[in-house]
Amino acid sequence: MERIKPRTLSGFMELLPQDQVLFDRMVSLLRENYALYGFTPLDTPAIEASEVLLAKAGGETEKQIYRFQKGDSDLSLRFDLTVPLAKYVALHYNELSFPFRRFQIGKVYRGERAQRGRFREFYQADIDVIGDGKLDIINEAEIPSIIYKTFTALGLHRFKIRVNNRKILNGLFELLGLKEQAGDVMRTIDKLEKIGPDKVKAILVDDFAVPAASADQLLTLLSTDDPMGALEKLSGQNETFDLGFAELKTVVDSMAAFGVPADHFMVDLTIARGLDYYTGTVYETVMLDHPEVGSICSGGRYDNLAEYYTEKQLPGVGISIGLTRLFFVLQDQKMLNPMLNTAPADVLILPMTEDMAPAISLATALRNAGVRTQIHAEQKKFKQKLSYANKLNIPFAVFLGEDEVKTGSATVKDFMLAEEDEQNRKQVTLPMEEAVAYIRKCLDADLDQRPIFDKEHYVEKYGLDK
């Protein structure tokens, strides 16, 4: 038979089983934490009619889209979860209650140039709150708390949420007479961290005709250690600015009640997040030890979600995590928790008698107790079966030999104790029922299974050796 060489397309993440468990654990923690904030899950099709999906798109995005014909239909794969949400809300407007809070974790597709760490199929994990006509500022204030709780649940500790308000920037540009250059100025400011204040000033002055004094004033404000104090001094001169400042104050003032520690949060006036879409609070989240990664969770407030589909005014606020890329970074930085139980089973039963009934009954009892169990009945040597358990990191092996079967007991070997010497591993023979309870208890004691291992956090906190 002629064989085809098996391969996976480049730019498509395909994980080995143990990494997949870690990835899935992240997804399940995201779902759980998003749900804690009253978001309902949604799952829209990966394929949409091209005219619907591309109602807004243009430029770079449109070029990257997977678009094709099937029969008479012009179809496209979704390139984000926001456009499908806009379609969903416009289409089902009468069946939804507002504010409508939804999360969606799903695959999106972009035919980007293949590159290390860039994916063509990747997961986005989004939440959005959509109002009908209006949306209270408290929804914007709540977002950092969701980011904080979610990443902490994942096991990440050393990160900071940066917020800004677009109305402040817009008001500021008006105040400084830079309204016409606003776009160019914003784009230049966005480079501040990369190229430094001198170069930013040069570009502003030389390329965009910003008066040197205005450039200085702007740069001083952006680099202040006390942004709230600096903003306070500027208030009372521009309505947009004042509105933005009031909103930002509400957000900042709510942080403590929302449970966000002061050291995980800051106002950063340089954050803009694109030009047109956002209209209020904007968010970025950076890993303190890996600023080169950029923002791992971003978003903001927008005024009009679905203007391409409906005349209804639907303001909202949302954030997105690029999950596939984040996972790639964590893998790359060796920040995945090596202690997390990634085994396909908690127990491997090794029957050593002809009659399988005792092994099957024990497996059934373990499964009824919620213990993930596999019976290894293949014609293999005992040693091979143990090595199978070890390769898969299965925490417990249970032996059922003739003695055990005769006395209705089971011998439990505990691989969770990470002894190098196999002989030293704890081994106990218990009556069947007690064996089930014993294993259940050991597993329950080990429930803190966070997928991210933030080593620097423990170095900082407990002075652990690097």
Place this chain on the structure above:
Amino acid sequence: MERIKPRTLSGFMELLPQDQVLFDRMVSLLRENYALYGFTPLDTPAIEASEVLLAKAGGETEKQIYRFQKGDSDLSLRFDLTVPLAKYVALHYNELSFPFRRFQIGKVYRGERAQRGRFREFYQADIDVIGDGKLDIINEAEIPSIIYKTFTALGLHRFKIRVNNRKILNGLFELLGLKEQAGDVMRTIDKLEKIGPDKVKAILVDDFAVPAASADQLLTLLSTDDPMGALEKLSGQNETFDLGFAELKTVVDSMAAFGVPADHFMVDLTIARGLDYYTGTVYETVMLDHPEVGSICSGGRYDNLAEYYTEKQLPGVGISIGLTRLFFVLQDQKMLNPMLNTAPADVLILPMTEDMAPAISLATALRNAGVRTQIHAEQKKFKQKLSYANKLNIPFAVFLGEDEVKTGSATVKDFMLAEEDEQNRKQVTLPMEEAVAYIRKCLDADLDQRPIFDKEHYVEKYGLDK
């Protein structure tokens, strides 16, 4: 602005929030129960190179495939999860441990003719055990137990798992001298339930030159009330038959130890499940009250998973649930549990003071206790907010008025009590901490949240009125 009419493609399921919660609950129970049997989760790309995906395909399937060009690449959307599994195992053979047990729940794509209850994008929920060279019969015996436990966990009770063994059929055809017509005979037998024994006999005799005596013998065997007894009488004459019968006996004899009640399981010699692929035990699962739906979970044993990609012999056994179609049927038959908590939040907090801090702190405390909480701070009338809670079926509302804020307490209104008269609904004012504990306790008492409500089961068991 010119607007595009929002729409979802026909043949693509898009659920409203409350149904989505039910669907997701099914997925999460499937994951949980598959995992109990020691299967590891996998997630392969939805897009593969066409030459890889279509290595085997042909005929009907190939016509239905979503295939397209992107740049120089000829790409296709997966049409099942088995071919991607074959590719995965062949590609990662050296990094996997065998037996390799994996489950995968994901979307697949088939451009079928649009029809009620037929989907072009649908979820499959598959498990497979893959051996390296060999695979013990116990893996085949275990499958009915997985089916039983999974559907019971979903809330379905009135279903039956039917098993057969392909070696028995093949041996039988050899015994009856029907080896050459085996395919035709099998296809005709498959219609037995639909068209009855007389018509089946007529087709066998007239169209496929089966001697009338052989047809009678076959039909008698297939319709016996005691298949195991009837098979016993035929044993000792054909090696393939005897092997199949021995395998079937092992499967049947293991059912009790695997916890499958006798009334949920039967041997059905008419089950064939396609022609070439399966080589041992085959499975179908039917809903007793909806036989018209056909099998809701099917599969079987095969000898060679990945012959198109590798010379390695990789036998396996697997089953698949067509989840999207199953959900459609359950919805259609009104078999989704109306008591399941499908609300996006467990608690809606209604702040009634200017200062939001107490509401935010309470929300934070509730979330830290694992209670899904939403703050409703929009500028709406009190009545509108209550009606919002009711529309979304949110079980608890918490009022924070001036009195509550002053005394550090919260007024909890319990909507779980399905009283028609709103005034009668239980309402208590408690100190903050106690309010959190009270709500947590009420929610914990209501944990049996099975997505399927199998009404006929309760009618039968408790004589409930239809």
